Every structure is written in structure tokens, then in C-alpha cells.
Amino acid sequence: MEAGPRDREPTSSETSEDGPRLSPDGPEDETVTDEVQVELRPQRRLRIWQLAPIVTLAAVGSLMFAFPLAFGTGDGGAVVAMLGLLISCCAAGAGMMTARRVGHTWPGLPSRSSGERPDWRVLALYVAVGAVLVALAVWRVARLR
Incomplete structure (x- = not known):
């Protein structure tokens, strides 16, 4: 491979009638073969290091929310339950942001790069x-008190 300008005239060896024609990439082959197209970029999916903190937060928050509600552990039960609810909501938000970063969307909503507008009925259903x-x-x- 030579290093130099690409706007030069081809030499006689590159344009000979009896041999293959050379292009900047190498010889051009006239035969058609079955080629396999392989995507070089990795698939966009959630990795374990992204999922582990979300699952841990969700499990801890769910337990903190469920135990005071189920067993009624005194005066501090409502505070612990609300803290557990807050941690669970944080885990849900982190999961949604991570999934969005990877390219996943909610059912019924268009993908980010499609340019389509979401249907207002689907959004209203999610909000409700x-x-x-x-x-x-x-x-x-509030009934714990």
C-alpha cells in the first residue's frame, strides 16, 4: 500500500487488459459471492452492571415498604414504609432511564429516533x-397512623 495522493493517473499495471483491475482497496473481483453482513456495533441491551444496582434498590425498597405495612411495627412504621416507597420509586426511575439510554421504549410509545409523536391516550393511561x-x-x- 502506498502513501500518497489518490488523484494520480493509474499505471499500466492497474489497467492492463489481461489482469484484474486494481482499485484503492485492492483488486476488484468480477465474480459475485454470497457475503454475510455482520453488524460491528454490539447490540444495545442492558448489562449486568446496569441491572444490579437497580434490582438491589428495588428489593431493599420493597422490603422496607412491605414489612411495616404487613407487621405494623409501631410508631416508626409509617416513616420506614414511606422511605421504602421512595427507594422503590428511585429504583424504578433509574431502571426507566437506563432502559431509555439503551433504546427500549414503553409499550405503545414510538422509539426515540422515529420522529413520531406519542399517542395522547397511551400517555394518559400511563399517567392514570x-x-x-x-x-x-x-x-x-397513612392508615398506619
């Missing part, structure tokens, strides 16, 4: 379900 879940959790913790 989230609001009901938060209201039920806060109501249950």
Missing part, C-alpha cells in the same frame, strides 16, 4: 395508572 398506584401506596401508609 401511576397516579392510582401512588394514591394507593400513600393511602395505605
